[in-house]
Amino acid sequence: MDKVVSLCKRRGFIFQNSEIYGGVGSTWDYGPLGAELKRNVKEAWWREMVYQREDMEGLDAAILMHPQVWVASGHVQGFTDPLVDCKSCKKRFKADSLQTARCPECGGEFTEARQFNLMFKTFMGPVEDEAAVVYLRPETAQGIFTNFVNVQTTMRRRLPFGIAQIGKAFRNEITPGNFTFRTREFEQMEIEYFVEPGTDQHWHEYWVQERFQWYSKYGIEKDNLRLREHGPDELAHYAKGCYDIEYLFPMGWSELEGIANRTDFDLKQHAQYSRKDLSFFDDLQKERFIPYVIEPSAGADRATLAFLLDAYREEEVRGEKRVVLGLHPTLAPIKVAVLPLLRNRPDLVELARSIARDLRRQFVTRYDDTGSIGRLYRRQDEIGTPYCVTVDVQSLTDHAVTVRERDSMLQDRISLEGLETYLLERLCGRDGS
Ligand SMILES: [Zn+2]
Numbered sequence: 001m002d003k004v005v006s007l008c009k010r011r012g013f014i015f016q017n018s019e020i021y022g023g024v025g026s027t028w029d030y031g032p033l034g035a036e037l038k039r040n041v042k043e044a045w046w047r048e049m050v051y052q053r054e055d056m057e058g059l060d061a062a063i064l065m066h067p068q069v070w071v072a073s074g075h076v077q078g079f080t081d082p083l084v085d086c087k088s089c090k091k092r093f094k095a096d097s098l099q100t101a102r103c104p105e106c107g108g109e110f111t112e113a114r115q116f117n118l119m120f121k122t123f124m125g126p127v128e129d130e131a132a133v134v135y136l137r138p139e140t141a142q143g144i145f146t147n148f149v150n151v152q153t154t155m156r157r158r159l160p161f162g163i164a165q166i167g168k169a170f171r172n173e174i175t176p177g178n179f180t181f182r183t184r185e186f187e188q189m190e191i192e193y194f195v196e197p198g199t200d201q202h203w204h205e206y207w208v209q210e211r212f213q214w215y216s217k218y219g220i221e222k223d224n225l226r227l228r229e230h231g232p233d234e235l236a237h238y239a240k241g242c243y244d245i246e247y248l249f250p251m252g253w254s255e256l257e258g259i260a261n262r263t264d265f266d267l268k269q270h271a272q273y274s275r276k277d278l279s280f281f282d283d284l285q286k287e288r289f290i291p292y293v294i295e296p297s298a299g300a301d302r303a304t305l306a307f308l309l310d311a312y313r314e315e316e317v318r319g320e321k322r323v324v325l326g327l328h329p330t331l332a333p334i335k336v337a338v339l340p341l342l343r344n345r346p347d348l349v350e351l352a353r354s355i356a357r358d359l360r361r362q363f364v365t366r367y368d369d370t371g372s373i374g375r376l377y378r379r380q381d382e383i384g385t386p387y388c389v390t391v392d393v394q395s396l397t398d399h400a401v402t403v404r405e406r407d408s409m410l411q412d413r414i415s416l417e418g419l420e421t422y423l424l425e426r427l428c429g430r431d432g433s
Contacts, residue, residue, distance in 0.1 A: 001250035004312050005179055007323070011383050013037065013308070013333075014180060026176035026183045028301075033383055036333035036364065038187075038304045042166050044218055044330055045189045045298070049164050056162045056191070057151050061143025063168060064134050069142050070119065072273035073266065074238075079138060080115040081174055087111060094174050120170045120184075136170035141295060143167075144192040145266045149278055152194075159280060159291055160203060162193035166300065178251050180301045187300035194280070194291040197264065200240070203294045204261045208243045211257055211296045215245065215303070219328035220310045224248040225256075238265035247306045256306055257298040264290040307331055311384060317409070325384030326407060329427050332384045335363040336423060339376045341392040343369040352391040355401065355416065359389075362420060363427065381406055387423060 008014040013034035017027035030038050050056045070076045082095040088108030095113040102109065120136040123129075137143065144163045151163055166189045176182045195203045208227065216222055230242040242260040246253045267290050271278040281288045311325045329335065336359055340352040349369060356367040366385070368376050373390065380388050390402040401419065404411045405426075414422050 001179065001309070004309055007312070007325075007382065008034065008308070013383075026173070027185055028180050028183060033333040034304075037308070037327070037331060038300060040331045040333070041218075041304050041307060042187075042189060042300050045214070045300075045303075046164070046166065048214060049162075049189075049191060053162075055160060056164050057155050057157070059144060059147060059151065059163050059165045060167065061140065061147060061165060063137050063170075064124065065137060065142060065146070067134055068273055069146060069270075070135055070138075072269040073142050073145075074269070075119060075135075075138055076117070079119060080117050082113040083116040083174060084110040084113050092174065097175070116172075116174070118171045118173065120172050138171050139169050139297075140165050140167045140188045140190045141192060141266070141297065144190070145270055145278075145293075146274075148192075148194065148267060149276070152280065158284075159282070160193060160195040160199070162191050164189075164191045166190075178249070178254075180305045181249065181251075181254065183301065186302075189298040189300050189303070191294075191296045192262075193294040193296070195294060196282075197289060197292045200261050200263070200292040200294065204241060204243075204259070207294050207296050208245075208259050211259060211298070212245055215247075215256065215306070218307065218331055219326070220247065220306060224310060226253065228253075236260070238262055247302075247310075249306070249309065256302055257296060259294070259296045262293045262295050264292055266293060267291065322378065322381060324381045324406065327384035327386075329386045332386050333364065334366050334380070334383060334385045335427050336387045336389060337366045337368055337376070337380045337385050338389045338391065339367075339373060340369050341373055341390055345393070347396060348391055348393065351395060355389065355391060355419070359420065359423070363423060377404065386427065389419070 011033060012031035015029045015031050016023040017029045018024045050058050083092055084095045085092050086103035086106065086108040087110065089103060089106045091103065091105050119138050121133055122136065123132040124134045125132050144165055151157070166187065168185060169188050170185050173182060173184055176184055193203060193207060212225065212227060215225055224247055226246050228244045228246050230244070235242055240261040240263050242258055244255045245257040247256045267278045271290070279288045279290050307327065311327045313324050313326060315322045315324060338352050338356040338359065340348045342348055353367055356365050359365040368379070377388055386406050388404045390404065392402065395401050400413050400415045402411050403414050403422065
């Protein structure tokens, strides 16, 4: 993990938030390359979960919602952690994670445990009183449930169908940590998939497979992924079953995505609290019922971190250490780098810049002439750029360039005319992205 954290800072993937002020608890900023990587992760998810399916609609709901939403969902009452304070050093701990009866920091005595709600509170409007309290959503799911009827009727959907959403969520975690794994502000990629009761088991298993394959398709080693079924004691009170897709993070197996069968709990709750009819009328079978819901809930930040960790490798090449991010081309922040072999030759630099300009219309492209070619290659390897295009003296007369592939380091001589097609086939051929 330390190596990846250091690479992330050094190469502009992830910075500590408010760093010039000494940082603020477990919040992180995605730098230029991290923003690209995370965007590519989200786009890969959206493309496959929404565009490439005929049973899915997208949604972008607001972060602030009616406070009753969180009463109906159970978050106001139950989204809490038991906390204790140390009477001597005033440190705060999660009561259920403590091994001892006394403070592990100073040996002091604890206060009684209190329930601490994990939702961030703020005020809507100019008056800061209890009636104006709203919450920053702790999950994106509720925006989907409250829009179930809107989406179903406007899009004239029959079951089964799903609603997908990517968006920020906030949890005032007591013990965040492990870099971007657990943070107080994070981005979710959630699907609520509505099905007829009785078919829920089938769809639950279907989504577990579907989501598991998504991670390996984009490059995560099969050995570093596993499925874990929740035991009855771990299940949320509303869930009929839940699987976690876990990744072997440096701190051990940890959740990447949870896929739960939430039954008809959420829609029933919202129907009761809003007094609106949230049932579905099946016009073929002429019956009305509340759908069951399968929820594949993934974290965009966690997925991004897993892809980074899994891609990181160190190799020995001709006696020298080479650091490579073996990212899937679809996820790589920069697809092509154009590098002039000699940076003090104006004609070469001009040709290289014009090649970069042309490629930029099609691919995220970088031009770099700030070092020797060996050094420029290493730089691109380290940030996961799949292809480097080198422009040399010969390019001026034969109108061809050398294309080097990141993983094999094999080089091809390609004519300038054929360059775009060559790169298109390799960067975009596999999944139409
Ligand atoms: Zn203490």
